Amino acid sequence: MTFISNLISGISLGSVYAIIALGYTMVYGIAKMLNFAHGDVIMVGAYVAFCSMAYLNLPPIVAIVIAMIACTLLGIIIEGLAYRPLRKASSLAVLITAIGVSYFLQNAALLIWGSTPKTFSSVVGFDSISLLDGKLIITAESIVTVIACIIIMIGLTLFTKKTRIGKGMRAVSEDKDAAELMGINVNVTISITFAIGSALAAIAGVLLCSAYPILIPTTGSMPGIKAFTAAVFGGIGSIPGAMLGGILLGIIEIFSKSYISTELSDAIVFAVLILVLLIKPTGLLGKKITEKV
Amino acid sequence: MLKVENINVYYGQIHTLRDISLEVKKGEVVALIGANGAGKTTTLRTISGLLRSKTGSITLMDENISHTDAHKLVSKGLAHVPEGRHVFLQMTVQENLEMGAYTVPSNVKAGIEDVFERFPRLKHRKNQIAGTLSGGEQQMLAMGRALMSKPKILMLDEPSMGLSPILVQQIFDIIKELNESGTTILLVEQNAEMALQIAHRAYVLESGHIKLSGTGQELANSDEIRKAYLGG
Structure with missing residues (x-):
């Protein structure tokens, strides 16, 4: 039974990584940059939801919507102020800027909310499910997280495959100049991508803190790095890749924690990443572009 | 229809286009010919707004x-239609064409039927990923995609590049047909012989400035052009 219950926690944690990884992978796909501040947007989302619930006494669903709106705006502002001026700069300059934005957000949070941990109360309003005479307990948070992850995955896939804006995003991610020549406003498309990624980060933040309720200004950084790993693991730029990478990473992490060693679990996670990249450098679902001339 | 007056374009410190002026009138096929690095592609990219000129002006329909x-x-x-086609390699033929109609979503259906009529080969490959098409098919797709926006003026950059002689002939026939059905065309080509055959007028570009201009016929018969671009 421990095996199954570990598997469920793994899938649930992995679902959170997957939702965060989607933000990394979409932004990378379109802007060809690693937005290292993405993890901190998660933390901001969690704080906003926390304040809405604890200070304004708003119901959880309203708090989530407010957090999503706040993070969407934050994402658009970060892109417009910090990354857009660097559109033609070297990728190293953009990377350093992203790290700068990350520290800025952490320290701004420290200034606003202080260093004392906040105890996040779960947004999930029903009880855990107990199966097989209580031998197997599935937490309500796990169920909600996995369902949210599946809905987001299906939604995003349909969005990029079926809608005009979604297809435009794919066009921009492949070839900016050609997209521009089709009449697609590349800057607006990049903003939309940041907006979607950041709204997803807010959802991830709320789900993460519902399962692990300690909220501090650095709450987002480790899950951020792990989700980035998940995106690379699955094949950066690929939406199903982010999903698969996230869930596998969650399972590997929980299994190493429970069967090998809690201290070593992060090391094992990253060791698996290195192994995968050695064998398949494009990640699990990353594809090499074949080009005929 | 399109008027370029004294544009100067720089890549950093390098002065790539020097006082280029040219005009394309409604219904014309105008060719821009010249050697590699003469500035043909830069001229087109400046007209379409991907590059900026420091001085001078570009006027489209007044x-x-x-x-x-x-x-x-x-x-x-x-x-x-950019040099090297630049179709979206990971998208299907159909999706590429849809992107062409990004600004006129109402034209998707009719436009695609039109393109398939003009390029029947694309119809058979409708759901195929563009990256798996042959060079000629990609060129057709790039042209079809550009037609989806119902352009009044079509700029083609090296449509014959890397294609077999039969395909080059096909592409040029299509360009001629397009022009006859009312599309104004500005054509950049290294294949000067083919370009001058279908062009009403042409400009010869050399090291970033316009060296000669005239009707297609005049330039095709000029000794200078024959020596430099038509192999004697």
């Missing part, structure tokens, strides 16, 4: 477009 963003020019009737 509107100054020197400072207009590239993506806004499509709805003003300008379409540009």
Whole structure:
């Protein structure tokens, strides 16, 4: 039974990584940059939801919507102020800027909310499910997280495959100049991508803190790095890749924690990443572009 | 229809286009010929807004477009098929064509039927990923995609590049047909012989400035051109 219950926690944690990884992978796909501040947007989302619930006494669903709106705006502002001026700069300059934005957000949070941990109360309003005479307990948070992850995955896939804006995003991610020549406003498309990624980060933040309720200004950084790993693991730029990478990473992490060693679990996670990249450098679902001339 | 007056374009410190002026009148096929690195592609990219000229002006149907963003020019009737085709390799043929109609979503259905009529080979490959098409098919797709926005003026950059002689002939026949059905064309080509055959007028570009201009016939018969571009 421990095996199954570990598997469920793994899938649930992995679902959170997957939702965060989607933000990394979409932004990378379109802007060809690693937005290292993405993890901190998660933390901001969690704080906003926390304040809405604890200070304004708003119901959880309203708090989530407010957090999503706040993070969407934050994402658009970060892109417009910090990354857009660097559109033609070297990728190293953009990377350093992203790290700068990350520290800025952490320290701004420290200034606003202080260093004392906040105890996040779960947004999930029903009880855990107990199966097989209580031998197997599935937490309500796990169920909600996995369902949210599946809905987001299906939604995003349909969005990029079926809608005009979604297809435009794919066009921009492949070839900016050609997209521009089709009449697609590349800057607006990049903003939309940041907006979607950041709204997803807010959802991830709320789900993460519902399962692990300690909220501090650095709450987002480790899950951020792990989700980035998940995106690379699955094949950066690929939406199903982010999903698969996230869930596998969650399972590997929980299994190493429970069967090998809690201290070593992060090391094992990253060791698996290195192994995968050695064998398949494009990640699990990353594809090499074949080009005929 | 399109008027370029004294534009100067720089890549950093390098002065790539020097006082280029040219005009394309409604219904014409105008060719821009010249050797590699003469500035043909740069000229087209500047007209379509991907590059900026430091001085001079570009006018499209009496509107100054020197400072207009590239993506806004499509709805003003300008379409540009870039050098190297630049189709979206990971998207299907159908999706590529849909992207061509990004500014006119209402034209998707009718436009695609039109393109398939003009390029029947694309119809058979409708759901195929563009990256798996042959070079000739990709060129057809790039042209079809540009036609989806119902352009008044079509700029083609090296449509014959890397294609077999039969395909080159096919592509040029299509360009001629397009022109006869009312599309104005600005054509950049290294294959000067073919270009001058279908062009009403042509400009010869050398090291970033216009060296000669005249009717297609005149230039094809000029000794200078024959020596430099037509192999004697």
